[in-house]
Amino acid sequence: MNDIISEIEDIFHSKSLAIYGVSRKGGLGNILLQGFIDQEFPNLFIINPRITEPDVEILGVPVFPDLESIGKPIDLAICSTHPKYVKDIIIECGKYGVKAVVIFSAGFGEKGEQGKKAEQELLEIAQKYNMRLIGPNCMGFYCPETGLSFFPALPTESGPLGFISQSGSIANILAFSSMLKGIRFSKSISYGNAIDLGFNDFLEYLGEDPKTNIIACYMEGIDDGRRFIKLVENINKPIIIWKAGATRAGSKAAHSHTGSLSGNDRLWNNVFEKYRVNRVYNLEEMISMIQAFINPMPVDGRRVAIISGPGGPAVSSADACEMNNLKLADLTNESKAKLREYIPEFGSSMSNPIDLSLQATFDPILEKNAYEIVGTDPKVDMMLIWLTMLTPRYKDLLKLQEDISKPIAIVSGIDVNVSADSFSKKVKRSFIHIRAKKVPDIIKNLNQKGISIHPNEHLAAKALYNIYRFYNSNAN
Amino acid sequence: MNDIISEIEDIFHSKSLAIYGVSRKGGLGNILLQGFIDQEFPNLFIINPRITEPDVEILGVPVFPDLESIGKPIDLAICSTHPKYVKDIIIECGKYGVKAVVIFSAGFGEKGEQGKKAEQELLEIAQKYNMRLIGPNCMGFYCPETGLSFFPALPTESGPLGFISQSGSIANILAFSSMLKGIRFSKSISYGNAIDLGFNDFLEYLGEDPKTNIIACYMEGIDDGRRFIKLVENINKPIIIWKAGATRAGSKAAHSHTGSLSGNDRLWNNVFEKYRVNRVYNLEEMISMIQAFINPMPVDGRRVAIISGPGGPAVSSADACEMNNLKLADLTNESKAKLREYIPEFGSSMSNPIDLSLQATFDPILEKNAYEIVGTDPKVDMMLIWLTMLTPRYKDLLKLQEDISKPIAIVSGIDVNVSADSFSKKVKRSFIHIRAKKVPDIIKNLNQKGISIHPNEHLAAKALYNIYRFYNSNAN
Numbered sequence: 033m034n035d036i037i038s039e040i041e042d043i044f045h046s047k048s049l050a051i052y053g054v055s056r057k058g059g060l061g062n063i064l065l066q067g068f069i070d071q072e073f074p075n076l077f078i079i080n081p082r083i084t085e086p087d088v089e090i091l092g093v094p095v096f097p098d099l100e101s102i103g104k105p106i107d108l109a110i111c112s113t114h115p116k117y118v119k120d121i122i123i124e125c126g127k128y129g130v131k132a133v134v135i136f137s138a139g140f141g142e143k144g145e146q147g148k149k150a151e152q153e154l155l156e157i158a159q160k161y162n163m164r165l166i167g168p169n170c171m172g173f174y175c176p177e178t179g180l181s182f183f184p185a186l187p188t189e190s191g192p193l194g195f196i197s198q199s200g201s202i203a204n205i206l207a208f209s210s211m212l213k214g215i216r217f218s219k220s221i222s223y224g225n226a227i228d229l230g231f232n233d234f235l236e237y238l239g240e241d242p243k244t245n246i247i248a249c250y251m252e253g254i255d256d257g258r259r260f261i262k263l264v265e266n267i268n269k270p271i272i273i274w275k276a277g278a279t280r281a282g283s284k285a286a287h288s289h290t291g292s293l294s295g296n297d298r299l300w301n302n303v304f305e306k307y308r309v310n311r312v313y314n315l316e317e318m319i320s321m322i323q324a325f326i327n328p329m330p331v332d333g334r335r336v337a338i339i340s341g342p343g344g345p346a347v348s349s350a351d352a353c354e355m356n357n358l359k360l361a362d363l364t365n366e367s368k369a370k371l372r373e374y375i376p377e378f379g380s381s382m383s384n385p386i387d388l389s390l391q392a393t394f395d396p397i398l399e400k401n402a403y404e405i406v407g408t409d410p411k412v413d414m415m416l417i418w419l420t421m422l423t424p425r426y427k428d429l430l431k432l433q434e435d436i437s438k439p440i441a442i443v444s445g446i447d448v449n450v451s452a453d454s455f456s457k458k459v460k461r462s463f464i465h466i467r468a469k470k471v472p473d474i475i476k477n478l479n480q481k482g483i484s485i486h487p488n489e490h491l492a493a494k495a496l497y498n499i500y501r502f503y504n505s506n507a508n
Numbered sequence: 509m510n511d512i513i514s515e516i517e518d519i520f521h522s523k524s525l526a527i528y529g530v531s532r533k534g535g536l537g538n539i540l541l542q543g544f545i546d547q548e549f550p551n552l553f554i555i556n557p558r559i560t561e562p563d564v565e566i567l568g569v570p571v572f573p574d575l576e577s578i579g580k581p582i583d584l585a586i587c588s589t590h591p592k593y594v595k596d597i598i599i600e601c602g603k604y605g606v607k608a609v610v611i612f613s614a615g616f617g618e619k620g621e622q623g624k625k626a627e628q629e630l631l632e633i634a635q636k637y638n639m640r641l642i643g644p645n646c647m648g649f650y651c652p653e654t655g656l657s658f659f660p661a662l663p664t665e666s667g668p669l670g671f672i673s674q675s676g677s678i679a680n681i682l683a684f685s686s687m688l689k690g691i692r693f694s695k696s697i698s699y700g701n702a703i704d705l706g707f708n709d710f711l712e713y714l715g716e717d718p719k720t721n722i723i724a725c726y727m728e729g730i731d732d733g734r735r736f737i738k739l740v741e742n743i744n745k746p747i748i749i750w751k752a753g754a755t756r757a758g759s760k761a762a763h764s765h766t767g768s769l770s771g772n773d774r775l776w777n778n779v780f781e782k783y784r785v786n787r788v789y790n791l792e793e794m795i796s797m798i799q800a801f802i803n804p805m806p807v808d809g810r811r812v813a814i815i816s817g818p819g820g821p822a823v824s825s826a827d828a829c830e831m832n833n834l835k836l837a838d839l840t841n842e843s844k845a846k847l848r849e850y851i852p853e854f855g856s857s858m859s860n861p862i863d864l865s866l867q868a869t870f871d872p873i874l875e876k877n878a879y880e881i882v883g884t885d886p887k888v889d890m891m892l893i894w895l896t897m898l899t900p901r902y903k904d905l906l907k908l909q910e911d912i913s914k915p916i917a918i919v920s921g922i923d924v925n926v927s928a929d930s931f932s933k934k935v936k937r938s939f940i941h942i943r944a945k946k947v948p949d950i951i952k953n954l955n956q957k958g959i960s961i962h963p964n965e966h967l968a969a970k971a972l973y974n975i976y977r978f979y980n981s982n983a984n
Binding site: 138139197198199200201202204205208250252274276277278279280281282284285286288313314315316317338341342343344345346347348350351352353354355360377381383385387389420487488489490 | 614615673674675676677678680681684726728750752753754755756757758760761762764789790791792793814817818819820821822823824826827828829830831836853857859861863865896963964965966
């Protein structure tokens with residue numbers, strides 16, 4: 033473990049925490065604090081020099097006018113004050129032996145030259161005291177295992193996903209969106225302007241972190257391209273990157289957001305392509321790709337079998353596969369003969385894409401048999417399954433997957449859980465459906481077996497291709 | 509009104525209906541029947557020659573051994589039997605003066621030469637009796653106004669969307685998916701193998717139908733390309749087409765699904781481009797584009813203002829706009845000065861994309877003010893708004909839109925209604941949210957004002973560009 037990695041590991045295992053910017057009247061600092069309270073972080077202290085009377089508590093957390101008054105060692109500080117107070121806070125933290133400070137406060141490098149000078153000054157102070165800085169203009173860390181947090185109401189359960197984000201809000205939104213799909217984090221990092229620890233440091237750390245199986249990132253630009261390339265070349269875990277600033281307009285926006293230079297997009301694409309980094313373009317795509325890589329099934333061919341009840345989406349899924357560099361599997365004659373025994377004679381198709389006809393909606397055994405026959409076919413490497421909606425039949429897939437261990441992507445069109453108006457009650461009566469509150473756990477179970485669920489066939493096909501490419505260095 | 513249009517109008521206004529293929533033990537025919545019962549279609553009769561005893565009812569609908577025994581005129585027949593019975597049914601319907609038959613049964617042209625010959629025979633019989641055929645291999649018609657249906661539990665309320673689908677299942681899935689977004693239909697048509705009435709006939713009909721404001725289609729291929737081009741050239745309503753069979757694999761799949769020749773995809777794209785048809789590639793895109801065109805706001809410029817609480821999605825939305833041929837609006841100095849009064853000094857951006865900072869999550873007035881200042885800026889033609897989730901603040905937008913009447917697209921990341929597990933309860937506590945059962949009506953109200961909601965920024969930008977192109981023939 034090199035120095036930076038062990039320092040980051042220490043920060044994630046901070047045992048005591050002081051937070052600046054919490055006040056009696058509330059505000060962002062109080063919201064950050066609530067996050068730590070929800071995670072039951074053990075040793076929390078509020079520093080507010082305006083509150084000098086003894087034994088004051090806010091949200092049940094003791095308030096001190098300065099670090100000195102706490103009288104105990106503090107590992108980590110969070111600074112959520114007006115930017116004009118940050119310098120003095122950094123000095124105080126340095127003197128008191130704090131190991132790292134998360135500067136939540138914005139109003140530095142992203143605001144121009146003067147802000148950049150202020151950042152330089154903060155960095156020099158920190159270096160003098162051998163203290164690490166995260167930010168400014170960031171949300172900091174979320175780590176359920178050790179109780180770090182950047183927002184209230186985040187899951188306390190850990191998971192395999194490590195996330196690195198230049199944008200604080202995206203770290204936050206991803207945590208909430210993916211929560212509803214049963215996705216859990218090892219660590220989530222929002223690093224903002226990165227005057228000290230930055231993207232590459234955290235990428236290197238997550239690359240070696242035994243608790244992280246998959247790395248996802250939101251980035252606008254990075255400082256050291258060579259180091260980045262060396263890292264993605266050597267990290268053997270799946271890496272998913274949402275790289276914004278792809279266009280002239282986006283690049284300009286990135287500059288005023290985090291002061292980033294987003295670079296030449298074609299160069300980025302070449303690097304991503306060469307090192308099999310999975311590039312995504314928005315949150316929806318990112319969640320699709322995360323699901324696919326929670327526990328991807330090793331595969332050395334790209335022959336996909338498409339199974340669909342509805343015939344139209346079967347045709348569209350064939351398009352999506354070809355557009356994503358996949359091949360339609362040619363089933364063995366044995367499989368075709370077996371399918372012929374089960375699939376209705378009319379309104380169906382035995383050749384790939386396999387169209388089970390409307391009958392599939394009413395005959396659960398039909399789907400189960402088709403999954404088994406197609407899934408065990410030696411000429412099928414991967415499966416793309418179009419479901420009208422998620423039904424209890426997902427259990428058939430979970431069971432089959434134990435035998436076949438092939439990448440499976442599901443497209444699910446109607447989410448009966450989206451609304452509860454009078455019509456959706458009727459819909460729920462017409463189809464076998466799953467209780468809303470069970471959905472995140474079901475998705476989680478599917479993901480853990482290498483089965484992912486996607487909002488459309490193009491993302492499902494992209495996920496399957498990316499899994500294939502991950503395991504096959506000479507893929508094209 | 510030409511002959512075909514008035515004939516289709518008559519079919520949609522059928523007053524009596526006989527259905528073949530309903531049995532005591534249930535099956536697809538019974539499900540079709542339940543659809544008509546749910547729509548309270550007035551004069552329903554079941555024809556089943558195996559049931560000869562008098563006064564039998566299935567699902568409360570009287571059963572007769574043949575049309576003759578009903579003793580009343582029948583306008584429309586639905587045939588959901590094994591294909592081997594279809595010919596005799598068509599003959600019986602013709603003799604009895606039925607005006608049109610929907611042949612739900614599959615097993616004809618899509619199965620090869622013999623099936624095509626059988627289709628030709630059916631057509632000749634129908635023509636002899638001056639009767640129109642729909643299908644085979646289709647779901648037929650859904651028309652809430654007159655009580656026609658193709659599935660149980662569909663809304664009984666009418667709306668502005670006319671839909672034409674070669675695939676029955678997509679007609680069905682779209683009806684259910686869009687129901688959950690408050691979208692309602694004037695007519696939905698699934699025409700299958702189209703041996704008699706086909707895509708162009710229904711397109712022409714919906715083009716002239718005063719109840720239809722927007723036309724969406726799923727198609728694999730059509731017979732008469734010249735007629736299609738003439739129709740899209742002359743129809744002044746927005747047309748959205750999901751054209752499958754775009755690739756070699758998809759085209760092959762289309763052929764075994766509906767026997768369609770899907771044609772050269774580049775030619776299709778040229779036609780769509782020239783006549784400003786909105787091409788989409790999957791159901792998710794189709795629902796996005798339908799929402800955008802329910803009541804599009806006329807616009808003659810493509811300068812978009814992006815407003816976002818979170819900064820990361822603001823950058824990505826700028827990318828999405830440039831990728832979709834839009835321009836980022838340059839706000840007037842007056843607007844910028846006004847924004848400066850309201851927007852927090854730090855962690856925000858006053859230049860487009862306008863980043864309201866995390867503060868927006870906690871300060872509703874901030875968003876409201878930003879919407880007003882930016883929306884009324886004369887240099888802004890359209891707005892793209894990134895919301896972490898749908899909140900009661902949608903009302904501010906509805907009100908503002910009355911003054912500005914500009915196209916507005918919302919991207920909404922987290923759907924708190926997706927699940928009800930213990931975490932989402934916490935999420936609901938942390939954010940102001942909307943009750944799940946209100947969501948479809950809210951989306952409907954927004955759509956009626958020209959505001960659409962999208963799952964990601966790329967679909968939002970595509971929707972805005974397509975609206976701009978719809979109103980500007982020289983757009984490129």
